[in-house]
Amino acid sequence: MLVLRPRSAAGAAFFTRQCTAKAKPVSLTADQVRNVARLARLGLDDDQIAEYAGELSNILDVVASLEKADTTDVEPMAHPLDLAARLRADRAVPVTDRDDFQAIAPATAEGVYLVPKVIE
Amino acid sequence: MSHDRSIRDMVAAVAAGKTSAAELTTRYLDRIAAHDETLNTLISGCADTARERAAAIDSGAAADTPLAGLPIAHKDIFCMRGTRTSCGSRMLDNFVAPYDATVVERLAAAGTVTLGKTNMDEFAMGSSNETSFYGPVRNPWNTDYVPGGSSGGSAAAVAAGLVPAATGTDTGGSIRQPAALCGVTGIKPTYGRVSRYGMIAFASSLDQGGCFARSADDCAHVLQAMAGFDERDSTCVEREVPDYVGALGDQGDDYLKGMRVGLPKEYFAEGLDDASRQVIDAAIAEFEARGAEIVEITLPHTELAVSTYYVLAPAEASSNLARFDGVRYGYRCENPVDLEDLYTRSRGEGFGREVQRRIMVGAYVLSAGYYDAYYLKAQKTRRLIAQDFTNAFENVDLIAAPVTQAPAFKLGEKLDDPVSMYLNDVYTLPASLAGLPGMSVPAGFVDGLPVGLQLLAPWFEEARLLGAAHAYQQTTDWHTKRPAGFE
Numbered sequence: 001m002l003v004l005r006p007r008s009a010a011g012a013a014f015f016t017r018q019c020t021a022k023a024k025p026v027s028l029t030a031d032q033v034r035n036v037a038r039l040a041r042l043g044l045d046d047d048q049i050a051e052y053a054g055e056l057s058n059i060l061d062v063v064a065s066l067e068k069a070d071t072t073d074v075e076p077m078a079h080p081l082d083l084a085a086r087l088r089a090d091r092a093v094p095v096t097d098r099d100d101f102q103a104i105a106p107a108t109a110e111g112v113y114l115v116p117k118v119i120e
Numbered sequence: 121m122s123h124d125r126s127i128r129d130m131v132a133a134v135a136a137g138k139t140s141a142a143e144l145t146t147r148y149l150d151r152i153a154a155h156d157e158t159l160n161t162l163i164s165g166c167a168d169t170a171r172e173r174a175a176a177i178d179s180g181a182a183a184d185t186p187l188a189g190l191p192i193a194h195k196d197i198f199c200m201r202g203t204r205t206s207c208g209s210r211m212l213d214n215f216v217a218p219y220d221a222t223v224v225e226r227l228a229a230a231g232t233v234t235l236g237k238t239n240m241d242e243f244a245m246g247s248s249n250e251t252s253f254y255g256p257v258r259n260p261w262n263t264d265y266v267p268g269g270s271s272g273g274s275a276a277a278v279a280a281g282l283v284p285a286a287t288g289t290d291t292g293g294s295i296r297q298p299a300a301l302c303g304v305t306g307i308k309p310t311y312g313r314v315s316r317y318g319m320i321a322f323a324s325s326l327d328q329g330g331c332f333a334r335s336a337d338d339c340a341h342v343l344q345a346m347a348g349f350d351e352r353d354s355t356c357v358e359r360e361v362p363d364y365v366g367a368l369g370d371q372g373d374d375y376l377k378g379m380r381v382g383l384p385k386e387y388f389a390e391g392l393d394d395a396s397r398q399v400i401d402a403a404i405a406e407f408e409a410r411g412a413e414i415v416e417i418t419l420p421h422t423e424l425a426v427s428t429y430y431v432l433a434p435a436e437a438s439s440n441l442a443r444f445d446g447v448r449y450g451y452r453c454e455n456p457v458d459l460e461d462l463y464t465r466s467r468g469e470g471f472g473r474e475v476q477r478r479i480m481v482g483a484y485v486l487s488a489g490y491y492d493a494y495y496l497k498a499q500k501t502r503r504l505i506a507q508d509f510t511n512a513f514e515n516v517d518l519i520a521a522p523v524t525q526a527p528a529f530k531l532g533e534k535l536d537d538p539v540s541m542y543l544n545d546v547y548t549l550p551a552s553l554a555g556l557p558g559m560s561v562p563a564g565f566v567d568g569l570p571v572g573l574q575l576l577a578p579w580f581e582e583a584r585l586l587g588a589a590h591a592y593q594q595t596t597d598w599h600t601k602r603p604a605g606f607e
Contacts, residue, residue, distance in 0.1 A: 033480070040438060040483040041445070042476055043461075043468030052480060058539045059430060059481055063494065066427045069501050076499035077506060079325050079355070080311045080555025081579070086354055100218040106452035113447055116458050 026060040028053050123147060123281045124600070127190060127338040128365075130284065131231075134177075134189035141174035141182075141189030145233050148191045152235065152282045155606065158263060161277035162236040163196045163254050164204050173233045185231030186365075187345055192227060193286040195274050196237035197244055198329075199318040200224045207320045208240040208252040208270075211444050211451045211470035221318025222350045223287055223329050230345035238286055239273030242472045243441065244294055244322045246270050247544050250535050251474040258531070259302060260603040261569055265528040268298030271332070275302040278332045279570075280606040285333040285342045289319060290558075291326045292429050293523070293548025299332055299560035300523035300572025305589065305599055306332045307339045310580045311555035312357035314343075315350035323436035324355070326429075326552050335599050336561070336589035340364040343582065362583045368590050375591040377411030382516035386422035387547050393526035399564035399571040400522045406596060407520065407588075417516060419508040424501045425549040430542055431485050431498035432553075437475075438482025444470065477538060506554035509576075518588055519576040522547055523560045527569035547574060557582045561589045562598040570598075 028036075030046075033053045037044050044052065098111060107114035125133070133139045149167050156162055173181075174189065182188040199205045199217035201224075206212045220228070228234070241251040249257040249272025257272040259265040260280040267276040271288030275298035278286050288295040290308035299306025307330045314329040321327060331342040344365050349358045383404065388397065408414050446452040446466030453469055456462035471479070485494035512519065524547060534541045551558045556579060560572035573592075577585045593599050 028484075036480045036484045036487070039487060040479045041442075041460075041463040041467050042471070042479065043464030044476075052477065055477055055538055056480055056484070059477070059542070060484070062539055062542065063427045063431050063481075063485075063498075066424065066431070066494070066497050066501055069421070069424055069497075069504065071497060071500035071504070074500040074503050076496055077503035078499060080506065080553070081355075081357065086358070088351065096218045101448070104214070104216055104218065104449045106446060106449075115447055116456050116462055118459050 026057050026064055028057045028060070123151060123284070124602075126335065127187070127284055127333065127341045131187055131190055131341070141177040141233060142171070144189055145170050145174035145191050145235070148235055148283055155280055155282060159258050159260060159276050159280055159282070160255055161239055161257050161273040161280070161282060162193065163206055163208065163239050163273070164237040166203060166234050166236050170233050170235050177231060177233065182231035185229065187227070187341060188231030190232045190285070191235050191283055192232045192342070193236045193238050193274060193277055193283045194224055194234060195240055195271050195286065195288050197240060197289055197320045198224050198287060199320070200234065200237065203237065205237065205320070206253070207244070208242040208254065209470070209472065209475065210253045213253065213451065215450050217318075219318060222315035222352060223319065223346050227287070227342070227345050232345075235283055238271070238277055241270035241272065242475050243320070243437070244270040244289055244291055245437070245474050245478050247293070247297060247541050248529070248534065249273065249298070250531065251472055253472060256531055259528050260606050261303060261528070264530055265569065266301065266531055268301035268528065270294040272298045274332050275299050275304055275306065278302070278304045278334065279603060281602065285331055285338055287329060287331050287342075287346070289327055289329050290552065291322050292433060292552045293545045295330045295332065296523050296548050296558055296560040296572070296574060297545065300574070301528040301570065303562045303570030303572075303598070303601060304332050305335055305339050305559065305561055306330065307343060307559045307582065307585065308557060309343065309347060309582050310557045312355055313557070313580065313582065314346050315353040315356045317350055317352040321440040323433040324440060325436060326433060335593050336559070336586045337368050340368050340586045359580060364583055364586055367583055368586060371587055371590060373594070374411060375587050376407055379412045379518060379588065380516040381407055381412045381414050382417035382512055382519045383414060384417050384419040384422065384512070384519060384521055386419050387521035391525050391546070392522055393566070395566040396522055396524070396526055396571050399566060400573055403563040403573045403592070404520055406592060410591060410595065415516060417512045417519070419512060419550060421501065421504040421508050422546070422550055425505055425553060426542060426546055428498045428501045428505060428553060429545070429549045430481070431494050432502060434478040434482035435486050435495050436482070438479045438486065441471075441475070441479055446470070474538065502553050505550050509551070509554045509556060513578045517577075518584065521574045521576070523572040523574040527566045527571055551576050555579065557585055559585045559589055561592060562601070564598055
């Protein structure tokens with residue numbers, strides 16, 4: 001279950017109301033967290049995985065209260081202003097030159113970015 | 121010239137030759153030197169370039185600009201050419217921006233002098249400024265307490281008088297909450313009002329630049345220079361910017377007369393600390409005394425805001441932060457054995473814990489099998505929350521509410537408990553999700569810690585927010601208070 005330290009009894013009541021209206025607490029396993037970390041390309045050790053499993057489960061527990069909202073016939077809102085994408089002329093505009101960008105790169109040579117060998 | 125003068129007075133004094141940009145710059149740099157070791161509001165100082173710039177302005181370099189000679193600081197999320205732009209992260213500790221953000225460019229063109237880049241929660245993810253790679257900012261009202269976040273450095277710097285104004289960004293409350301906790305005035309404009317170009321992205325459908333200063337009138341001066349269409353940000357809105365500064369200058373004493381101010385009952389329900397509530401009640405009574413009509417309203421989907429936000433913001437963050445891969449800029453791990461190792465170790469070592477948590481929450485809610493249940497569902501509840509405001513603004517001109525449930529908490533108190541930290545944002549998240557403009561206005565104190573009054577207006581009605589806050593500040597003096605030791 002969640003371990004919470006709200007500032008006040010009233011805060012606790014608010015929180016409990018938010019988090020209890022669901023079937024069962026979300027509990028991520030270490031393997032699930034390892035999979036998410038892999039998807040996100042985050043290199044984590046086993047201790048970190050274990051800590052994150054608990055923390056992410058707590059967060060997803062809060063988020064699970066979305067389930068109870070009635071969203072029948074509600075259009076998803078991707079953008080706060082519901083505007084159509086603005087179009088612009090397809091023309092070249094000057095940008096910072098390559099040397100400026102490559103000056104801050106970890107490793108470059110002759111105008112390319114260097115990474116470990118990817119093809120044997 | 122005192123650091124307590126208004127921006128209006130300062131720029132007029134520079135223009136009239138009664139003071140100089142150099143004098144103002146030196147005055148504030150001296151205050152930074154005296155106090156910032158304690159407060160840690162700045163990640164990078166720009167003293168040398170600031171002095172050069174001030175000297176150039178005194179030689180006529182910014183003639184006829186509206187803010188000539190005004191010292192400011194930028195949140196370290198805004199790219200500033202030739203200056204480290206860290207976003208509070210080890211990942212960008214070595215990142216020297218190759219270009220200026222539009223906000224930086226416009227404020228420079230308006231004649232400001234940048235004194236430094238302010239501390240912040242890492243990638244703007246946090247509500248206490250404790251997730252910064254550069255250590256926490258301390259609240260000048262009590263240095264054992266947090267300044268709020270994520271723009272904690274900007275808020276604390278203005279509160280302590282280290283700068284007259286500073287920029288910030290607000291994704292879920294990151295301007296309003298630290299403004300409230302530090303006792304300064306902060307404005308988060310409508311989504312799309314201020315360009316996001318060169319502002320390091322956290323959650324692109326929510327991020328919005330704004331500013332902190334002592335008063336609404338000061339904020340109007342800074343916002344005036346920041347706001348407006350920019351073709352380099354595809355979500356920046358092509359819409360005329362009203363004359364905020366002129367409007368406040370001309371504003372009569374009866375501005376609030378007949379204004380309908382709604383109090384959302386959900387923001388005054390369980391959870392709100394009693395002492396904070398008394399402060400907010402007194403502020404609302406002042407609005408009423410000035411002729412505002414106070415009505416109760418309902419925003420029935422408020423309780424979905426935390427859940428909605430903590431799906432959508434991490435989802436967008438996990439996508440935005442994919443660009444930090446150790447290849448083109450930023451942190452790269454030592455001796456990567458292959459490309460995968462380069463990616464995973466650079467990101468594992470370069471990002472802090474809160475950022476990693478949010479990236480993983482985002483990756484999880486976007487992953488196959490969970491997308492509909494979390495991400496799509498949250499986009500729908502987002503609309504319900506926004507629709508609440510549309511309905512409310514059919515009957516009221518303005519919404520007034522608390523910014524937070526309680527004043528600042530102690531450093532370390534919530535750091536190990538992300539969920540408790542997230543719940544802290546309950547009053548600021550709904551307006552962010554709706555894209556509405558909002559302000560925090562100093563309204564009083566509880567046990568020596570500031571309390572902010574939140575004002576929300578319909579989309580693009582920043583002028584109304586500033587007008588109402590300015591009217592309130594004409595008959596109250598909370599915004600003029602200085603923390604002990606920083607007078």
